Amino acid sequence: MEEPKGWRVTVAVVVEREGRFLVVEETDGVHPERVFNQPAGHVDPGETLRQAMVRETWEETGLDLTLEHFLGVYQIQAKNGRDYMRFAFTGSVPPDAEARPRDPEILACHWLTREEIARRPRSSAVLAVIDDYLAGTRHPLSAVERVLRDRA
Numbered sequence: 001m002e003e004p005k006g007w008r009v010t011v012a013v014v015v016e017r018e019g020r021f022l023v024v025e026e027t028d029g030v031h032p033e034r035v036f037n038q039p040a041g042h043v044d045p046g047e048t049l050r051q052a053m054v055r056e057t058w059e060e061t062g063l064d065l066t067l068e069h070f071l072g073v074y075q076i077q078a079k080n081g082r083d084y085m086r087f088a089f090t091g092s093v094p095p096d097a098e099a100r101p102r103d104p105e106i107l108a109c110h111w112l113t114r115e116e117i118a119r120r121p122r123s124s125a126v127l128a129v130i131d132d133y134l135a136g137t138r139h140p141l142s143a144v145e146r147v148l149r150d151r152a
Helices: 047-060 116-117 124-134
Strands: 008-016 018-026 035-037 038-043 066-077 083-091 106-112
Touching: 008 047, 008 124, 018 047, 018 066, 018 116, 038 047, 047 066, 047 106, 066 124, 083 124, 106 116, 116 124
Parallel strands: 008 083
Antiparallel strands: 008 038, 018 035, 018 106, 066 083
16 A cells, blocks of 8 residues: 555544653554653544544553643654644643553553653653743634534
């Protein structure tokens, strides 16, 4: 099957608790070591950005996500030669829930500081999203909830 051309649309979420961020530990086929990423993933056909973010968080961490804000759009020209358009959000998860990966590609879930994540980020977008969050960037979810459905 031929690789799709053009930008791939992905979502990611920043969940912060007492100065630590929810991340997943994974391998990506590019880096020889394990890397850290926000709960993130591709948007499936017919799915909205918000639906994709809630689903990806559940699949990767087993946690129920409540979306709070839209952070921004990040264009990533990745080391694997692909181009990604990452829509980033902020959110929260139940305070007493334990993160457990449901996706076999996710090796573990952690609550780490920005400095710990910076040792092995999957891409520069991981830190850019955290830095924008720490700088106070927030946009209303309404900025990305308008879906135009022209299909029958």
